[in-house]
Amino acid sequence: MPAVDKDIRVIKAERPPERFARGWHCLGIADAYRDGKAHSFDAFGTRLAIFADSTGKLNVVDGYCPHMGADLGEGVIKGDTLACPFHGWQWGGDGKCKAIPYAGRVPPRARIKSWPTMEENKQLFVWHDAEGNQPQPEVAIPKIEECFTGEWSDWIWETVKIDTNCRELIDNVSDMAHFYYVHGARATYFKNTFEKHVARQEMRGKPRADLKVAGDNMDFGGSEVTIDELYSVATYYGPSYMIDYLSSIVNGMQVEAYLINCHVPIDQNSFTLHVGLMVKKLPFLDDEMNAQIAQMYAKGNRDGFFQDVAIWKSKTRIDNPLLCEADGPIYQLRRWYEQFYVDVADIEPDMVDRFEVEMDLTKSNEMWVADEAANKAAQQAAE
Ligand code: FES
Ligand SMILES: [Fe+2]
Numbered sequence: 361m362p363a364v365d366k367d368i369r370v371i372k373a374e375r376p377p378e379r380f381a382r383g384w385h386c387l388g389i390a391d392a393y394r395d396g397k398a399h400s401f402d403a404f405g406t407r408l409a410i411f412a413d414s415t416g417k418l419n420v421v422d423g424y425c426p427h428m429g430a431d432l433g434e435g436v437i438k439g440d441t442l443a444c445p446f447h448g449w450q451w452g453g454d455g456k457c458k459a460i461p462y463a464g465r466v467p468p469r470a471r472i473k474s475w476p477t478m479e480e481n482k483q484l485f486v487w488h489d490a491e492g493n494q495p496q497p498e499v500a501i502p503k504i505e506e507c508f509t510g511e512w513s514d515w516i517w518e519t520v521k522i523d524t525n526c527r528e529l530i531d532n533v534s535d536m537a538h539f540y541y542v543h544g545a546r547a548t549y550f551k552n553t554f555e556k557h558v559a560r561q562e563m564r565g566k567p568r569a570d571l572k573v574a575g576d577n578m579d580f581g582g583s584e585v586t587i588d589e590l591y592s593v594a595t596y597y598g599p600s601y602m603i604d605y606l607s608s609i610v611n612g613m614q615v616e617a618y619l620i621n622c623h624v625p626i627d628q629n630s631f632t633l634h635v636g637l638m639v640k641k642l643p644f645l646d647d648e649m650n651a652q653i654a655q656m657y658a659k660g661n662r663d664g665f666f667q668d669v670a671i672w673k674s675k676t677r678i679d680n681p682l683l684c685e686a687d688g689p690i691y692q693l694r695r696w697y698e699q700f701y702v703d704v705a706d707i708e709p710d711m712v713d714r715f716e717v718e719m720d721l722t723k724s725n726e727m728w729v730a731d732e733a734a735n736k737a738a739q740q741a742a743e
Contacts (some may be wrong), residue, residue: 362563367721371401373677376525376628380404381700382489383557383598384501386622386634389517390484393418398442401431403624404488411453413440419453420475420486427470481507482515483636499557499598504618507638513654515620516638518662524621524672526600526631530697532642532668533561533596534688536719543668544571545590546728548719552689554696555714559596566590568728570735581587588659599700600624616640617657619724621665637661686724 381470386402387410393399399410400423409432421442423434430446437443439459441450449470450459457470476487476494480501487495506512522529532538536550551566566588594604604619620636639654641647682692692715699711 369540369682371676371678372680374679375626376527376645377701378610378676379490379701380488380625381697382491382528382704383499383600384478384485384487384495385600385702386620387420387484387624387626388519389515389636390418390482392481395476396437396646398433398435398437400431401624401632402626403486403729405625405627407431407433409435409442410484411437412682413453417453417600418477418479420477420580421451421455422472422475423454425449425451426472428538429645437679438456456677481620486624493704501597501601502603504603504731506618512638512640512652514619515638516654516658517634518658519638520633521626521630521707522623522633522669523630524673525677526625527677527694528594528624528672528675528695529621529633529668530599530633532596533559534690534693536563536688537686538668538671539563539565540728542672543569543664546725546732548725549718550688550721551715551716551718552693553716554692556712557598558698559593559693559696561594563594566593569732570739588604589624594619594621611644615642615653615657619661624627633665635662635665638656658731686719686721688719689715692717714731 368378375715387393387401393410394414394416401408401410406634409423410420412416412418417444421432424430425444425446427444427741429447431443432444432451432707435443436445440449443450448461449457450461451472452458453474455474457466460466460470462547477498478485478487478495478528481504485493485501485503489495507515534552536547539545539547539720545565545567547565549561549562551560551562552561553562564721567590589609592604593604593605600623602621604621606617606619607616617637619640620634622634622636623631624634625631637658639650639657641650642653681687683690696712696715699707734741
């Protein structure tokens with residue numbers, strides 16, 4: 361057997377935790393569930409059923425009927441109850457069986473789990489907690505005031521299943537360098553702040569000069585547009601719901617947007633990703649033009665996500681990333697993220713204490729600017 365070379369770095373990776381994160385998880389646009397139908401949603405290693413009662417209140421209950429195991433999301437809404445498609449047992453939003461249409465009496469233990477829910481920003485959320493505790497008010501999803509004014513577009517919402525563990529998505533919060541290589545943007549300012557259940561990334565950037573990136577020189581209503589100056593404040597509230605305020609200068613004009621990046625774990629190796637975007641309407645443009653801008657932005661962001669997805673598809677899980685001085689605080693971020701996977705009693709101070717770092721990107725930018733220039737020169741020589 362060859363001797364082990366101790367100087368060679370070995371990647372370590374344990375299996376992802378069996379437990380799912382404690383916190384509010386977004387199930388999508390609330391009104392989409394008010395269509396008079398029952399819905400299924402695979403989450404947390406099980407299946408949920410979602411239905412609106414006669415008042416419009418959305419209920420989330422266990423998705424499998426304990427009578428004989430049918431999928432309640434395939435059932436029908438009857439008054440304030442969800443009737444199972446198999447034998448018609450009717451379940452209330454509180455999880456209690458209200459009626460069995462062919463029996464005089466409901467067994468006293470006929471009860472399923474009613475999951476805590478909240479609505480905010482026109483979206484529906486479900487609370488997951490392996491310990492079974494109720495959500496505390498301080499971790500409620502914050503309101504985006506702009507979403508309730510007419511000055512912004514509606515949410516442009518998209519849902520995709522991604523086949524990897526959701527920690528890959530979280531790592532993005534601290535991964536400064538990948539913006540250059542994956543997303544075609546050079547970070548000129550980068551700051552992380554973690555505290556309690558909140559993790560924030562503040563970034564300024566410029567599109568790479570040597571690439572045609574989303575939005576750069578894009579055909580836009582018949583005229584060429586150039587995006588320079590990107591500004592983004594992306595904040596996770598809990599383990600899965602990120603609000604990203606985005607501002608960019610497009611042809612000298614400020615365009616503002618909110619991006620929601622949120623996910624619900626399906627199992628240890630897959631999650632449902634939701635991407636929502638709304639854009640501030642430009643007052644001198646008509647609704648149609650504003651809608652076009654919103655769609656263009658949404659497409660750019662969607663493309664951005666799939667740049668990450670392409671990496672996740674082929675990468676391996678790594679618990680011991682080998683970092684350099686110009687990398688962001690991946691280990692501290694992962695420590696912050698661990699708070700959602702342990703019992704509340706086991707949360708350690710270093711998971712929730714304030715941690716703040718503003719990176720010095722002087723050297724990185726010098727090197728990237730030179731890289732862009734060299735690439736451009738090579739492109740021109742080849743033309
Ligand atoms: S399986 Fe649901 S009523 Fe029988
Ligand atoms: Fe990314």
